[in-house]
Amino acid sequence: xxxxxxxxxxxxxxxxxxxxxxxxxxxxxxxxxxxxxxxxxxxxxxxxxxxxxxxxxxxxxxxxxxxxxxxxxxxxxxxxxxxxxxxxxxxxxxxxxxxxxxxxxxxxxxxxxxxxxxxxxxxxxxxxxxxxxxxxxxxxxxxxxxxxxxxxxxxxxxxxxxxxxxxxxxxxxxxxxxxxxxxxxxxxxxxxxxxxxxxxxxxxxxxxxxxxxxxxxxxxxxxxxxxxxxxxxxxxxxxxxxxxxxxxxxxxxxxxxxxxxxxxxxxxxxxxxxxxxxxxxxxxxxxxxxxxxxxxxxxxxxxxxxxxxxxxxxxxxxxxxxxxxxxxxxxxxxxxxxxxxxxxxxxxxxxxxxxxxxxxxxxxxxxxxxxxxxxxxxxxxxxxxxxxxxxxxxxxxxxxxxxxxxxxxxxxxxxxxxxxxxxxxxxxxxxxxxxxxxxxxxxxxxxxxxx
Amino acid sequence: xxxxxxxxxxxxxxxxxxxxxxxxxxxxxxxxxxxxxxxxxxxxxxxxxxxxxxxxxxxxxxxxxxxxxxxxxxxxxxxxxxxxxxxxxxxxxxxxxxxxxxxxxxxxxxxxxxxxxxxxxxxxxxxxxxxxxxxxxxxxxxxxxxxxxxxxxxxxxxxxxxxxxxxxxxxxxxxxxxxxxxxxxxxxxxxxxxxxxxxxxxxxxxxxxxxxxxxxxxxxxxxxxxxxxxxxxxxxxxxxxxxxxxxxxxxxxxxxxxxxxxxxxxxxxxxxxxxxxxxxxxxxxxxxxxxxxxxxxxxxxxxxxxxxxxxxxxxxxxxxxxxxxxxxxxxxxxxxxxxxxxxxxxxxxxxxxxxxxxxxxxxxxxxxxxxxxxxxxxxxxxxxxxxxxxxxxxxxxxxxxxxxxxxxxxxxxxxxxxxxxxxxxxxxxxxxxxxxxxxxxxxxxxxxxxx
Numbered sequence: 047x048x049x050x051x052x053x054x055x056x057x058x059x060x061x062x063x064x065x066x067x068x069x070x071x072x073x074x075x076x077x078x079x080x081x082x083x084x085x086x087x088x089x090x091x092x093x094x095x096x097x098x099x100x101x102x103x104x105x106x107x108x109x110x111x112x113x114x115x116x117x118x119x120x121x122x123x124x125x126x127x128x129x130x131x132x133x134x135x136x137x138x139x140x141x142x143x144x145x146x147x148x149x150x151x152x153x154x155x156x157x158x159x160x161x162x163x164x165x166x167x168x169x170x171x172x173x174x175x176x177x178x179x180x181x182x183x184x185x186x187x188x189x190x191x192x193x194x195x196x197x198x199x200x201x202x203x204x205x206x207x208x209x210x211x212x213x214x215x216x217x218x219x220x221x222x223x224x225x226x227x228x229x230x231x232x233x234x235x236x237x238x239x240x241x242x243x244x245x246x247x248x249x250x251x252x253x254x255x256x257x258x259x260x261x262x263x264x265x266x267x268x269x270x271x272x273x274x275x276x277x278x279x280x281x282x283x284x285x286x287x288x289x290x291x292x293x294x295x296x297x298x299x300x301x302x303x304x305x306x307x308x309x310x311x312x313x314x315x316x317x318x319x320x321x322x323x324x325x326x327x328x329x330x331x332x333x334x335x336x337x338x339x340x341x342x343x344x345x346x347x348x349x350x351x352x353x354x355x356x357x358x359x360x361x362x363x364x365x366x367x368x369x370x371x372x373x374x375x376x377x378x379x380x381x382x383x384x385x386x387x388x389x390x391x392x393x394x395x396x397x398x399x400x401x402x403x404x405x406x407x408x409x410x411x412x413x414x415x416x417x418x419x420x421x422x423x424x425x426x427x428x429x430x431x432x433x434x435x436x437x438x439x440x441x442x443x444x445x446x447x448x449x450x451x452x453x454x455x456x457x458x459x460x461x462x463x464x465x466x467x468x469x470x471x472x473x474x475x476x477x478x479x480x481x482x483x484x485x486x487x488x489x490x491x492x493x494x495x496x497x
Numbered sequence: 498x499x500x501x502x503x504x505x506x507x508x509x510x511x512x513x514x515x516x517x518x519x520x521x522x523x524x525x526x527x528x529x530x531x532x533x534x535x536x537x538x539x540x541x542x543x544x545x546x547x548x549x550x551x552x553x554x555x556x557x558x559x560x561x562x563x564x565x566x567x568x569x570x571x572x573x574x575x576x577x578x579x580x581x582x583x584x585x586x587x588x589x590x591x592x593x594x595x596x597x598x599x600x601x602x603x604x605x606x607x608x609x610x611x612x613x614x615x616x617x618x619x620x621x622x623x624x625x626x627x628x629x630x631x632x633x634x635x636x637x638x639x640x641x642x643x644x645x646x647x648x649x650x651x652x653x654x655x656x657x658x659x660x661x662x663x664x665x666x667x668x669x670x671x672x673x674x675x676x677x678x679x680x681x682x683x684x685x686x687x688x689x690x691x692x693x694x695x696x697x698x699x700x701x702x703x704x705x706x707x708x709x710x711x712x713x714x715x716x717x718x719x720x721x722x723x724x725x726x727x728x729x730x731x732x733x734x735x736x737x738x739x740x741x742x743x744x745x746x747x748x749x750x751x752x753x754x755x756x757x758x759x760x761x762x763x764x765x766x767x768x769x770x771x772x773x774x775x776x777x778x779x780x781x782x783x784x785x786x787x788x789x790x791x792x793x794x795x796x797x798x799x800x801x802x803x804x805x806x807x808x809x810x811x812x813x814x815x816x817x818x819x820x821x822x823x824x825x826x827x828x829x830x831x832x833x834x835x836x837x838x839x840x841x842x843x844x845x846x847x848x849x850x851x852x853x854x855x856x857x858x859x860x861x862x863x864x865x866x867x868x869x870x871x872x873x874x875x876x877x878x879x880x881x882x883x884x885x886x887x888x889x890x891x892x893x894x895x896x897x898x899x900x901x902x903x904x905x906x907x908x909x910x911x912x913x914x915x916x917x918x919x920x921x922x923x924x925x926x927x928x929x930x931x932x933x934x935x936x937x938x939x940x941x942x943x944x945x946x947x948x
Contacts, residue, residue, distance in 0.1 A: 052588035084846035084875025101501035114565030137503035184878030307861035359503040395535035410758035424535025427635030
């Protein structure tokens with residue numbers, strides 16, 4: 047029979063079992079962390095009516111969208127989790143309680159040009175808090191705490207949550223008579239990290255016909271650095287000149303003030319006035335998160351406050367705040383940088399039971415005892431030589447091999463072999479189960495990410 | 498602004514938060530159960546090259562497939578998890594260890610005619626064990642144990658795993674000189690449950706021109722009932738007449754013999770000779786699972802043994818055994834039948850902290866303590882009257898409300914209110930955390946499914 051090559055499309059991540067185990071652990075940690083902050087899991091369809099998904103229309107994204115006909119229907123695959131959230135909240139408004147807090151970890155699709163580290167199918171892991179008409183600033187203050195807690199749970203220590211406020215920026219541009227160009231300026235200033243202040247200045251002059259001294263005002267403002275206290279002291283100098291600015295400053299003060307109560311160390315948090323987040327969508331606090339030793343990766347967790355989630359679907363005013371982790375990309379980058387722990391158990395089982403006789407009843411009932419105690423247990427049933435069985439245990443990375451021969455059956459005991467140390471001991475099935483569970487627990491408690 | 502109606506496509510399940518929590522719990526239980534039997538989680542793309550996905554080609558399924566062009570690529574959405582598994586194993590053959598045991602819980606797509614209870618996007622939850630060249634019968638014997646354990650974990654008690662063997666059937670047809678028509682006969686016999694023996698007999702005579710006494714041979718065989726021992730005794734009468742039959746009988750004996758060691762009660766298991774599973778694909782043991790009180794639902798967990806997983810992609814002989822749960826449909830049916838527990842916590846949080854003062858520091862640090870102890874905690878930050886705050890706690894179904902007023906701040910205590918009983922008590926944050934965790938644990942340990 048002619049064979050079809052079993053290829054996977056480029057831009058689509060498909061992991062080997064060992065890597066997949068790490069990815070699953072990462073997703074489990076995110077689910078856990080988001081749950082602890084009182085977010086409900088949500089699941090929405092991957093396919094939506096194109097008319098619904100593209101209600102907002104246009105822009106860069108539209109070209110990348112997977113859109114197709116099925117029968118009479120014009121369909122599209124979701125390209126983020128925010129539009130489906132807007133649709134969901136508008137559609138189920140009457141049945142939801144506000145503030146509505148949801149998390150969603152799901153695949154999204156963008157037909158970008160395929161290149162290394164860029165994915166066309168990728169997981170996003172989002173949280174959002176949606177208010178009905180209003181939403182308290184406390185929610186904006188809680189977000190850095192959630193990011194901090196989540197990244198800490200993953201095992202990361204050297205990362206920085208960078209925060210700014212769009213009102214502060216808008217106010218600053220207003221007081222400098224640049225309101226009309228504010229959007230354009232922010233788009234160019236966003237390139238600061240990539241191309242540096244000199245080139246940004248040049249672009250501001252060439253593209254926006256700004257006067258040189260005005261560009262310097264902008265760049266001086268963006269360059270304000272120091273401890274949170276120092277930055278705020280500098281910002282206080284602008285107080286009283288513009289109402290929007292003052293409002294933004296108050297919000298920024300509120301967010302930083304709660305940091306200590308939320309337990310976020312100062313070294314993991316910085317006010318960074320150069321952050322704007324491209325989208326017009328954001329109206330208050332904005333967030334980016336960078337891995338300290340790898341600034342080249344860019345932000346791995348971003349988001350902000352918005353005033354109107356679902357204006358394309360409803361007249362209701364639905365302000366919110368949210369963040370998104372590009373999970374597939376983050377996983378890819380951590381793997382590339384060698385930051386994923388090699389110490390974790392990535393085998394399909396904790397204990398591999400190797401029967402050495404034809405008589406399997408004791409091996410089977412031992413497997414049941416191990417599973418009752420929560421030990422992930424594989425019963426190896428193939429007729430192979432001892433050496434081949436041990437080679438399999440080794441190859442899958444099983445932490446423990448459990449040998450069941452005639453002696454063991456006669457004594458009602460299991461020979462438990464630690465595959466790392468090579469040490470072995472005879473234990474009753476119940477003892478073996480508890481011993482293995484403890485040992486495995488220690489290894490599973492180790493951090494997933496190093497750095 | 499003109500609004501777009503925020504509709505969801507028909508045939509696509511989108512749950513409200515309370516129902517989604519139950520679905521998540523169901524998925525977590527499946528992940529846990531599959532893991533305990535030593536299966537690795539796997540994730541494959543939703544989109545594949547149409548040429549790869551449709552390598553096997555044809556049949557009923559092809560019309561239902563979501564297939565479309567993107568640029569020059571002819572793409573399709575996966576319609577099951579078996580074809581992607583075949584592609585994966587063939588493509589990564591050299592890097593995998595055999596037997597390769599994987600589970601996958603993922604969405605699949607079929608553009609079926611939309612009707613109540615039929616879904617176009619639905620989760621399947623599959624396990625498969627793939628051998629390299631050979632695969633021991635023990636794997637076939639283990640499957641009913643996994644089904645039993647999984648359904649028991651969900652809370653179901655009244656269900657039956659029905660098992661048959663394709664070699665037994667093929668051998669039976671051979672000894673009756675019906676080998677050529679065996680496939681056709683099985684297709685019609687598959688309707689027994691739905692239309693009864695008289696109509697099946699009529700179809701066998703009309704469609705296949707079978708002689709009446711031959712149809713009676715078939716229907717008598719299918720009607721063999723009784724305890725496993727009784728059925729086997731009846732089957733022993735046929736021994737020695739056909740080699741394939743004898744081989745099938747040996748396999749069936751092996752599968753039933755291990756039942757006790759695997760701890761599967763006799764009442765949850767039955768040999769049922771009328772089960773064939775439509776597909777030609779299966780070659781040995783086949784499985785169906787029915788909910789005793791709702792036979793009309795049909796099988797909720799089916800599968801079997803196959804000899805050649807990936808013949809369209811590779812020359813390697815890859816025998817396997819697997820089962821699949823149609824998770825979205827199962828969830829839908831359990832919900833419709835009122836079989837999902839109403840006792841479970843479906844709130845986004847276990848504890849809702851309600852600050853009663855402007856001063857939030859104590860409330861914030863209390864939230865941190867609760868989360869450290871594993872209590873899912875939402876901090877309510879909106880400026881509302883006490884009554885509105887309590888109404889929110891009630892509406893989201895929070896098991897506990899935690900009140901933080903001036904007295905509490907002064908004393909360093911929290912007022913913990915059990916929302917079911919109305920009882921309240923003052924506790925330190927750490928005491929409150931442990932108390933709530935214990936109470937919540939009791940409720941979370943209750944079964945998800947009743948029946």
